[in-house]
Amino acid sequence: MAKVDWPAPEKRSLIGKRIDRIDGPMKATGAAKYSYDINRPGMLWAKVVTSPYAHAEVTNIDTSAAEALPGVKGVWRDTEKEARYAGEIVAAVAAVTEEIAEEAARLVKVDYKPLEHQVVDTDPALSKEKPSKKDQGNVDEAFGKADKVVEGEYGIPVITHCCLESHGQVTEVRDGELYVWPSTQNVSRYSDRLGEAVGVDQNKIHVECQYMGGGFGSKFNFDKWGSIGGLLAKQTGRPVKLLLERDLELMTAGNRPSAFAKIKVGAQKDGTLMAVEAEVWGTGGMGGYGAPPIPYVFTKLPNTRLTGKGIRTNRGGQRAWRAPNHPQGCFLTMSALADTAAALNIDELEFFLKNVSLTDRPTVYAEELKIAADLIGYRKKAHPRGDPTPGPVKRGLGMSIHTWGGRGHPSECDVTINPDGSVEAKLGSQDLGSGTRTVINIVVAETLGLPLEAVKVQIGKSDYPPSGGSGGSTTVGGVSVSSRLAATAALNALLEAAGPKLGTTVDNLEAAGGEIRQSDKPENKIAWKEACALLGVNPVTKRGTNNPGESQKQHLIDDGVGGAQMADVSVDVETGIVTINEMVAVQDCGLIIDLKTAESQVYGALIMGITYALFEEAVYDTKTGRMLNADMEFYRLAGIQDVGQLKVHMMSGQGYDERGVIGLGEPPVISPGAAIANAVANAVGLRVPHLPLTPDRVIAALQKGGKLA
Amino acid sequence: MSDESDTSKPAGLSRRGFLKGLGVGSVATGLLSPVSLKEALAKESGVVGPGELPVTLKINGQSRSLNLEPRVTLLDALRNRLELTGCKKVCDRGTCGACTVLVDGQPAYSCSMLALEAEGREITTIEGLGTPERMNEVQKAFVHHDAQQCGFCTPGFVVACTAFVRNHPNATLEQVRAGLGGNLCRCGTYAGMMLAVVDAAKKGGG
Numbered sequence: 001m002a003k004v005d006w007p008a009p010e011k012r013s014l015i016g017k018r019i020d021r022i023d024g025p026m027k028a029t030g031a032a033k034y035s036y037d038i039n040r041p042g043m044l045w046a047k048v049v050t051s052p053y054a055h056a057e058v059t060n061i062d063t064s065a066a067e068a069l070p071g072v073k074g075v076w077r078d079t080e081k082e083a084r085y086a087g088e089i090v091a092a093v094a095a096v097t098e099e100i101a102e103e104a105a106r107l108v109k110v111d112y113k114p115l116e117h118q119v120v121d122t123d124p125a126l127s128k129e130k131p132s133k134k135d136q137g138n139v140d141e142a143f144g145k146a147d148k149v150v151e152g153e154y155g156i157p158v159i160t161h162c163c164l165e166s167h168g169q170v171t172e173v174r175d176g177e178l179y180v181w182p183s184t185q186n187v188s189r190y191s192d193r194l195g196e197a198v199g200v201d202q203n204k205i206h207v208e209c210q211y212m213g214g215g216f217g218s219k220f221n222f223d224k225w226g227s228i229g230g231l232l233a234k235q236t237g238r239p240v241k242l243l244l245e246r247d248l249e250l251m252t253a254g255n256r257p258s259a260f261a262k263i264k265v266g267a268q269k270d271g272t273l274m275a276v277e278a279e280v281w282g283t284g285g286m287g288g289y290g291a292p293p294i295p296y297v298f299t300k301l302p303n304t305r306l307t308g309k310g311i312r313t314n315r316g317g318q319r320a321w322r323a324p325n326h327p328q329g330c331f332l333t334m335s336a337l338a339d340t341a342a343a344l345n346i347d348e349l350e351f352f353l354k355n356v357s358l359t360d361r362p363t364v365y366a367e368e369l370k371i372a373a374d375l376i377g378y379r380k381k382a383h384p385r386g387d388p389t390p391g392p393v394k395r396g397l398g399m400s401i402h403t404w405g406g407r408g409h410p411s412e413c414d415v416t417i418n419p420d421g422s423v424e425a426k427l428g429s430q431d432l433g434s435g436t437r438t439v440i441n442i443v444v445a446e447t448l449g450l451p452l453e454a455v456k457v458q459i460g461k462s463d464y465p466p467s468g469g470s471g472g473s474t475t476v477g478g479v480s481v482s483s484r485l486a487a488t489a490a491l492n493a494l495l496e497a498a499g500p501k502l503g504t505t506v507d508n509l510e511a512a513g514g515e516i517r518q519s520d521k522p523e524n525k526i527a528w529k530e531a532c533a534l535l536g537v538n539p540v541t542k543r544g545t546n547n548p549g550e551s552q553k554q555h556l557i558d559d560g561v562g563g564a565q566m567a568d569v570s571v572d573v574e575t576g577i578v579t580i581n582e583m584v585a586v587q588d589c590g591l592i593i594d595l596k597t598a599e600s601q602v603y604g605a606l607i608m609g610i611t612y613a614l615f616e617e618a619v620y621d622t623k624t625g626r627m628l629n630a631d632m633e634f635y636r637l638a639g640i641q642d643v644g645q646l647k648v649h650m651m652s653g654q655g656y657d658e659r660g661v662i663g664l665g666e667p668p669v670i671s672p673g674a675a676i677a678n679a680v681a682n683a684v685g686l687r688v689p690h691l692p693l694t695p696d697r698v699i700a701a702l703q704k705g706g707k708l709a
Numbered sequence: 710m711s712d713e714s715d716t717s718k719p720a721g722l723s724r725r726g727f728l729k730g731l732g733v734g735s736v737a738t739g740l741l742s743p744v745s746l747k748e749a750l751a752k753e754s755g756v757v758g759p760g761e762l763p764v765t766l767k768i769n770g771q772s773r774s775l776n777l778e779p780r781v782t783l784l785d786a787l788r789n790r791l792e793l794t795g796c797k798k799v800c801d802r803g804t805c806g807a808c809t810v811l812v813d814g815q816p817a818y819s820c821s822m823l824a825l826e827a828e829g830r831e832i833t834t835i836e837g838l839g840t841p842e843r844m845n846e847v848q849k850a851f852v853h854h855d856a857q858q859c860g861f862c863t864p865g866f867v868v869a870c871t872a873f874v875r876n877h878p879n880a881t882l883e884q885v886r887a888g889l890g891g892n893l894c895r896c897g898t899y900a901g902m903m904l905a906v907v908d909a910a911k912k913g914g915g
Contacts, residue, residue, distance in 0.1 A: 028839075028848040028852055029840055030795020039792060162895060165797070213797070213859050246802070434858065601858075603897060604896045604897030604898060605897065607899055631800065639890045639892075639899075641886040641889075643897075
């Protein structure tokens with residue numbers, strides 16, 4: 001009888017090994033069809049018209065010239081009369097070619113009455129909202145008792161998701177049913193309420209997304225362009241492709257809120273933390289604002305006070321960005337703590353190790369910090385703040401620790417064993433590139449004692465059993481459990497059928513090595529196919545359902561991880577250019593299903609972190625209210641030449657595996673900004689207070705600190 | 710296009726309009742020699758379009774004939790007319806490299822080239838380098854070293870890397886860093902990619 005518990009280490013043939021992602025060849029050869037690649041017969045291309053004003057009343061939309069253009073088949077005009085930010089969609093056209101659609105969009109004449117706008121997020125006085133307040137312990141008394149009080153001001157700007165496949169979809173109405181191929185990270189529930197927006201029965205909507213080009217938290221719902229696509233498809237009776245242009249992708253399709261803060265830290269001479277007080281402000285654009293957690297990770301510090309002030313701006317609305325609010329809270333906290341260590345003349349690593357008792361997992365962080373220190377050669381390279389070596393290139397080390405939840409989401413999966421021996425797993429999940437398909441394949445194959453290629457994994461359709469959206473690093477936990485439960489139940493049905501043939505009962509049978517065999521007498525066995533033939537003509541299909549609370553009690557999944565990262569950087573104090581020499585990430589995530597794609601998540605997170613630490617910022621012009629760098633030349637992503645040497649160490653094995661599966665996508669992206677900023681401070685001898693650490697910011701900080709050569 | 714100059718001024722100088730001018734310019738300077746285009750130019754005193762005209766492209770060793778407006782980029786011709794969707798439109802401005810194809814064996818951004826300009830040239834797309842069943846060495850190395858996550862930038866990288874390893878059979882990490890700066894990835898797959906390219910270069914590349 002197969003059990004649902006994860007197999008013991010010696011019994012694992014696939015789980016935890018280094019396995020190539022199963023859709024790798026499809027992607028590497030360009031055969032994978034992303035939503036952007038779906039071309040349907042008779043399909044029209046749609047293009048949108050957007051407000052050039054950061055705030056305006058739309059007084060008239062004249063589409064007559066666009067409609068008169070040969071090849072134009074449909075138009076859409078917004079009934080909303082207010083454009084709240086530059087880049088807000090006000091109209092759209094659909095035409096037989098992409099070029100005609102672009103031309104038609106230019107022919108739409110929109111009259112605006114400009115209104116007052118506000119895009120500045122750096123001044124807390126601009127907040128008109130009631131501040132959020134958290135106060136615990138006795139902060140003022142603790143500061144009074146502290147040997148040293150260190151104050152600083154830090155900031156991390158708005159950045160965008162900049163998904164390479166922009167947001168959008170292909171929509172088709174056929175026989176009263178609505179078919180959508182969106183770029184989404186939420187196949188099962190992408191279309192919630194799309195029915196009412198388009199005027200189609202909600203239960204007649206079918207969503208499919210086999211491959212998607214990046215989401216990072218910004219692709220959960222159908223969005224305005226989803227309803228426009230549906231309406232144009234209905235209006236024209238033809239399939240419509242609508243994907244955002246690059247500038248709109250950056251202006252309207254998601255961003256990470258900014259966070260600026262004044263932080264005061266009280267500590268004893270020996271490094272013992274006494275109190276932290278912070279005032280933090282920033283913008284979520286048109287969206288809401290929640291203050292990031294400060295102090296971050298060191299949450300057991302008894303005396304803390306946090307005031308948060310949201311600034312509403314005429315910019316596109318914020319969306320969840322990989323580990324919402326954590327990179328901000330982490331950068332602000334770890335910067336202030338490193339500055340405190342420096343002010344006390346205490347080695348940064350010693351300071352962190354001294355205070356890990358104030359975190360939820362002191363032993364994990366202590367172990368991780370020591371491993372990171374070994375990997376980066378900390379003892380050999382570390383020096384007090386300010387590289388004393390002569391010459392313009394200064395080298396420094398910095399560090400940070402972080403945390404995340406990552407408990408598996410609700411998920412349902414059907415596993416079918418066919419009489420011919422073939423196996424299928426079906427669920428309405430999605431693979432963002434994190435390796436969901438591969439994880440499901442590994443779990444089902446491991447459970448059934450089969451090789452990977454014996455299992456066909458089918459995901460990416462809303463018609464399949466529902467599975468959660470990929471947010472909060474919940475997918476690997478969710479699909480691992482649902483596919484494990486389904487495969488175990490299907491296998492037990494097969495074992496029932498095989499029992500008589502092997503002269504024993506289901507309780508005494510197991511699947512391994514492509515065979516069904518007697519657990520205590522392995523030579524009594526039959527081949528997998530032979531066993532499946534005993535099913536007669538009927539396949540066995542069983543559904544597995546992940547109920548997160550139950551699964552956590554059974555140690556199939558868990559939540560709560562810790563990670564430590566260190567950075568080794570060089571700063572040219574004449575040019576202000578920061579170079580990453582090396583970064584080290586040490587991360588726990590419970591039981592690892594596929595070591596290869598798990599490590600890729602961490603490598604990728606380091607690189608994404610280097611990008612926001614050094615390059616990324618949505619730059620807005622105060623006067624016009626427009627984003628000035630809504631392209632990929634001036635909204636820079638790190639290239640292969642920018643990332644230095646990267647080392648990843650996964651905390652796995654005894655003490656970690658027993659917890660079950662925990663999500664990994666988000667945690668390792670939290671620390672890089674803080675670790676790199678601390679390394680820069682260690683190199684040049686003072687704090688460069690705002691990310692990204694561009695040459696102008698480095699030079700300005702050196703100048704202000706009287707350190708410019 | 711959705712920036713203000715594009716939406717509010719129908720006759721303004723759009724990028725496509727600019728490219729259109731460039732395309733015709735390059736025809737006039739003799740970079741291209743397709744018969745149909747020559748005939749059209751002769752007939753209309755050096756101006757082609759705005760209507761469609763016949764274009765023959767040599768793609769992955771096959772001759773493909775189609776009717777295109779002069780303003781259609783090579784990228785849009787491949788993706789929208791020929792179902793060769795491996796090359797991607799990402800930045801649409803010659804920055805990210807997701808649209809990379811080989812033109813006469815050299816990597817080129819197909820978003821920044823008109824389809825007309827590609828007449829008479831040997832175009833190789835990602836589809837011409839291998840299939841999931843028969844991958845080239847670069848593709849195998851990308852899979853083995855997990856040099857891809859969402860995979861949207863991957864075809865552009867694979868094409869660029871294939872050209873790179875052909876030109877650098879014993880590529881070092883430093884050469885890889887310098888030679889592949891023309892493509893961008895958002896998921897952060899460069900760690901595996903560096904290993905993949907060095908590995909593929911050792912095995913004889915594409």
